Amino acid sequence: MRHYELLIILKPTLTEEEVKAKVDFVKEVLEKNQAQIASLQDLGMRKLGYEIDKHQRGHYFVFYYKAPPSSIAEIERIMRITEEILRFLTVKYENKKEIKQWEILSTKGKIEPQKPEKIEQKEEKETQTEGEKAQG
Amino acid sequence: MSNKRRYTKKYCKYCEAKITMIDYKDLSLLKHTLSERYKIMPRRLTGNCKKHQEMVEKAIKRARQAAFIPYIVDRKKVIDNPFKALEE
Numbered sequence: 484m485r486h487y488e489l490l491i492i493l494k495p496t497l498t499e500e501e502v503k504a505k506v507d508f509v510k511e512v513l514e515k516n517q518a519q520i521a522s523l524q525d526l527g528m529r530k531l532g533y534e535i536d537k538h539q540r541g542h543y544f545v546f547y548y549k550a551p552p553s554s555i556a557e558i559e560r561i562m563r564i565t566e567e568i569l570r571f572l573t574v575k576y577e578n579k580k581e582i583k584q585w586e587i588l589s590t591k592g593k594i595e596p597q598k599p600e601k602i603e604q605k606e607e608k609e610t611q612t613e614g615e616k617a618q619g
Numbered sequence: 620m621s622n623k624r625r626y627t628k629k630y631c632k633y634c635e636a637k638i639t640m641i642d643y644k645d646l647s648l649l650k651h652t653l654s655e656r657y658k659i660m661p662r663r664l665t666g667n668c669k670k671h672q673e674m675v676e677k678a679i680k681r682a683r684q685a686a687f688i689p690y691i692v693d694r695k696k697v698i699d700n701p702f703k704a705l706e707e
């Protein structure tokens with residue numbers, strides 16, 4: 484068993500139930516592949532640093548889990564073919580120092596989701612830039 | 620530029636803050652090493668030590684992959700500064 488982290492970005496267009504269903508789906512995939520999930524963190528809706536499939540925002544989730552290295556290929560294969568997942572990232576925590584960090588990160592999620600007010604402000608700006616693009 | 624003062628101080632901010640690990644999701648830690656155009660700044664400008672430079676480079680590359688920060692900022696697509704919220 485090794486220590487891993489899986490970050491997924493879900494499409495911003497999903498409803499609350501769809502988001503929950505997808506997160507449960509990923510959970511199931513991990514568990515089916517002998518993963519022990521230590522923690523699941525919802526980082527909330529965030530503005531993306533760049534557009535992915537025409538989406539400006541995405542809903543971030545992070546899983547911290549332990550799994551045998553042989554499971555990773557299968558987990559990543561399923562992440563890749565799941566349409567609602569815009570992007571995923573697996574991080575391996577290998578040496579003692581990294582595993583210590585994994586333990587800290589998986590027990591207390593330091594990152595707080597963005598405040599809803601700020602997202603609203605950003606939405607306005609997004610529509611502005613879109614309008615500019617259409618003009619040009 | 621307002622950044623100029625930062626260049627004259629030559630010490631590692633990460634050593635000063637006693638950072639042992641840099642998480643790619645913690646954007647406030649990556650900020651010191653990124654330029655206004657989200658490029659990784661060289662050590663000679665930031666004063667980072669080699670150990671921390673390597674750590675922060677890896678974290679920045681992961682943060683780019685996870686779309687927390689852009690790879691490039693070009694003139695046509697004006698991207699909102701994700702650090703803005705942190706600076707306020």
Ligand SMILES: [Zn+2]
Binds near residue numbers: 635670
């Ligand atoms: Zn240092």
